[in-house]
Amino acid sequence: MGPGTLWMLAFFAIPVIVMCGYSFMPRGTYGGVDPGFTLEAYARFLHPVYLTILERTFVVALVCTVLCALTGYPVAYAIARSTKWRTLLLFLVVLPFWTSFLVRTFAMIFLMRDTGLINTWLLRLHLIQQPLTMLYTPFAVLLGLVYGYLPFMILPIYASLEKLDTSLLEAAEVLGARPTARFLRVTLPLSTPGLIAGSLLVFIPSLGSFLTSDLLGGAKGLLVGNLIQNQFSTARNWPFGSAASLILMTLVLIAVLIYLRLRLRPE
Amino acid sequence: MTRAIPRWLIVFTGIVLFLMHLPVLVLVVFSFNSSKFAVDWTGFTTHWYARLAEREDIVNALRNSLIVGVTATIIAVALGTLIALALARHRFRGKTLYEGLMYVPIVTPEIVTGISLLVMFVFLRFPLGLTTIVVAHVAFSIPFVVVVVMARLAGMDENLEEAAMTLGADEITAFRKVTIPLLWPGIISAALLTFILSFDDFVITSFVAGSGSSTLPLVIYSMVRRNIEPSINAISTLIVLATTILLYVAEQLTREKKAHA
């Protein structure tokens, strides 16, 4: 266990600590940092434009999570209930998860451009007169995120449903409960751990996403991920970028703590 | 009676799964289209695939991706398996905390991981290149390996190792002849998944790569940002194909485990 832990310490814990240190140092004129201690990076974050970005990121991540839950739960339920096709269906769900995110995002660009596949066919079928602007809109970003993270929602919910004791459902039926009631009173509550896990697995990466809004959003909207990436390239403001990263990471840890609390609550 | 799935649910699931795969399917289909500007099917061709082989930057990137992938996989699997074994077998103080901390890298946004590593390498004045990429990939892969191997260990009967020892084998031989063979499918599975993760990684790699050490995702990204042309479809198709095959093999191995247990 030694070498593994050492590696994690060296290449995970220490970088974060170094980044922490940077966030408290003054910005060098041309990039990098000057020696010293200052809170100006954190203070700068309190400026309305950055708080708006944080808020907007939060909202986007939340909407994405809700959409994934609404779409993913029925699918997970169907897979858990099926017996013949289960392995195949699971494979179909897992496959996009492992396919390169970049490739899948490019696929969306390909479909959604003004001269892309969807528009071309809608125009040909005379369903629209002008091409629909799909790409480079908040809609595209949201769609890209949901498409990207849906498997993360389906799998935990499925795992939870799979373990469901069907005898409970049968007992409920015997006692006269109708299908809807059985679902709401038995299935749903028992699958809550999966739902929460899935939500976490979608919400957290969405908070840090920047590739999707970069490629699908036309660089017009800024999420926290883009802001951070900017600070390390264009703006050359490493303290501010480090501070923003740490703030993001704190939010993530808070989300994880909430999750653990919910999980460990006595049933 | 209660087992019948409502019709609407089947349809809904079908639609969702179809939509999940549609973009990539379209991508694959159009990689064979002879028109440069997509959308109109003007004929079947493998021309774009041939062009990939001509592009030195793609060939180099592929080579780099493979080198990084294999190296990172070997290291990550070795280190991760050790951790998994320790966590599954032994009790020690702070174990729960340690386990929890193991999961932090999985949930940390990639951009934070990438940037913190960049900052550290710069701080240490360590030149960016293939080495830094391998280091980064191992760092984010170890937790995955731990999770997969631990899952496999959980399904394994601990007593088998003890039984071997009662029969006269010493600890090391028991480990070698009993534990490892049983664990092997889990290790291979973890290795394949780690390789996929490493091969596909973009965000973290983009921060820690140096000159001449571009990997395939980095090259694809700059292609996507520059000119949309079917070569991108071609290379994407190849990646998807490779991933599918590796995933299928990994699936088969884990399925074997269920048959065993």
Place this chain on the structure above:
Amino acid sequence: MLEAVIDRRAFLARALALGGTAALLDACRSLTDTRTPAQDAAEAAESLGPMEKHLAIYNWSDYVPPETIPAFEKEFGVKVTYDVYESNEEMLAKLITGASGYDLVFPSSYAVTVLIATGLAGPIHRQYLTNWDNVAPLFLNPVFDPGNAHTVPWQWGVTGLAFRSDLVPRPDSWRVLMDARYRGKMTQMDDGRDVIGSWLRYRGHSLNSRDPHELAAAESDAITVKKNLKAYISAPVKGQLISGDVWIAQLWNGDASQAKVEQPAIDYVVPKEGCTIWMDSVVMPRNARHKRAAHEFMNYILRPDVGAAISDFTGYGTPNQAAMSRIAHPVPYPTPAELTRLELQVDLGRDTALWDQIWTEIKSA
């Protein structure tokens, strides 16, 4: 922190000896140029070793014809690694880490200032540039590098508006971006300096302005226009101009010429309020590992035939007067009258943070 002067081994030794805090402070020194011009000149006079086997180049995308690098490799028996970037900032970010490993980079005017001020730009050993006389006088002694101590001129161009002449009438002002008729069909570059600069020029101010009032006006214009824009996108917009997804794009003149090859309806205009004129130079980072090869490449591109091939491909202006006569469609040097409308971008120093904040506000509006 990334002081180029401290030797890495010395640093590590000190770090180990002194322990944590001292090493931390040491490593966190900011970039300051502790070299004097005299030291630079002395180093420039030194001779370089024999030709190396390798050369690492970091350049803008689509900035070198496909045949140039292979020809250079063949003639000099050297292997070239070629990576590309999309903006000065991307290149500076990589270089400032001090660990990038590149032997040649191609910064624009204000980026040269940054490289020189941070001590990252290496001195040019002029004695190896036998073709130096081919450089037109107009490009000697630029304001950002007196005496060409650190730079070799590469290409020059302007950042105006590219448009589809078959889809829109010829625009003559930045104002066209405010025209709702073309909503969703226009783009500006994904670059704060170019976007804010264009709106400063629109109101008749300098595109290097640091005046808060002028910047506020430019910011508000940029935000008003943003509704009409399809995206902020730089060189990659070529593909969309060709396909017709985009009708009007803020773009460099050479890239527009390249797109014109595939779509003859693409045309170019310098707005009447003026725009950026820029000059890109070749710079060798001070910590380059293949200095001789770097110099041979700089000399190679100063040959008339090579210079002509480069400009023919990129569509940009060449500083190589000997090459002018060989170019099929040379970009003529600007007349004095035209020069009054064109402005070079200079480094903003401490105000970079202010401009960055404005750009962030525009982007998140």
